[in-house]
Amino acid sequence: MNLKDALRDYSINELGFNVIGFTSADSLKSYVDAWAKTVVIAGIVVWDELFDAVIYRNGRSGLDVYYVYEVILAEKALKLCMHLREIGFKAKHEPYRIPLKVAASKAGVGCYGKNSLIINLAYGSKIRLTSVVTNVEVEPDPPLNEDLCRGCTRCVEACPLNAIHEPYKVDPQRCVNSLLPPPREVSEGVVEASKRLIKRPTRGSAIPCMICQNVCPYNRL
Numbered sequence: 396m397n398l399k400d401a402l403r404d405y406s407i408n409e410l411g412f413n414v415i416g417f418t419s420a421d422s423l424k425s426y427v428d429a430w431a432k433t434v435v436i437a438g439i440v441v442w443d444e445l446f447d448a449v450i451y452r453n454g455r456s457g458l459d460v461y462y463v464y465e466v467i468l469a470e471k472a473l474k475l476c477m478h479l480r481e482i483g484f485k486a487k488h489e490p491y492r493i494p495l496k497v498a499a500s501k502a503g504v505g506c507y508g509k510n511s512l513i514i515n516l517a518y519g520s521k522i523r524l525t526s527v528v529t530n531v532e533v534e535p536d537p538p539l540n541e542d543l544c545r546g547c548t549r550c551v552e553a554c555p556l557n558a559i560h561e562p563y564k565v566d567p568q569r570c571v572n573s574l575l576p577p578p579r580e581v582s583e584g585v586v587e588a589s590k591r592l593i594k595r596p597t598r599g600s601a602i603p604c605m606i607c608q609n610v611c612p613y614n615r616l
């Protein structure tokens with residue numbers, strides 16, 4: 396088994412990631428350190444809506460915000476970093492610096508759907524991603540280079556706020572999920588709609604609107 400296959404196997408079978416892709420650090424040069432050779436894109440499947448829950452409160456130094464899937468991803472990504480270091484390489488978990496959707500599409504994890512999310516062939520858009528940057532040199536995975544949406548417009552039609560104003564682009568001003576912490580400015584109408592579309596299981600938590608994902612034929616879970 397070559398190094399790339401061994402890393403994929405370890406990530407999936409030992410760490411419990413569901414999707415793994417490799418792209419060259421050169422293709423994301425402005426986001427990585429000079430020593431980086433490869434960006435590993437790793438993802439988990441959202442098999443319950445609680446993966447997407449956000450928990451928040453006003454802390455001493457401002458708003459404390461935790462996305463459940465980020466906590467799960469971080470635990471696995473740090474283990475992958477430790478493994479890479481144990482076998483002699485540099486590795487760093489980069490959850491925020493790398494543009495994850497861009498990197499995922501370069502790494503063949505999926506392609507952009509009309510709802511602006513990455514669609515993976517096996518799991519649809521119900522994957523949540525993170526990245527590990529390393530100096531391991533492996534053959535990058537080829538991009539998917541396919542439009543999986545083809546003639547489908549289900550998500551465009553299903554959005555109650557017409558937020559998918561043109562295919563592949565969601566207008567954050569019209570999407571209720573812009574109100575999740577840290578919230579962005581949106582119109583009164585969007586605030587009103589968020590009361591129906593965002594679930595609030597407890598005083599300090601929220602589960603985002605998933606309509607444009609739930610209607611997608613690639614999302615079978």
Ligand code: SF4
Nearest residue numbers: 554570571604606607
């Ligand atoms: S998350 Fe909800 S409001 Fe936002 S684009 Fe999708 S369906 Fe529309």
Ligand code: SF4
Nearest residue numbers: 508509544547550611
């Ligand atoms: S619902 Fe249809 S158009 Fe929207 S992302 Fe899924 S396949 Fe693409």
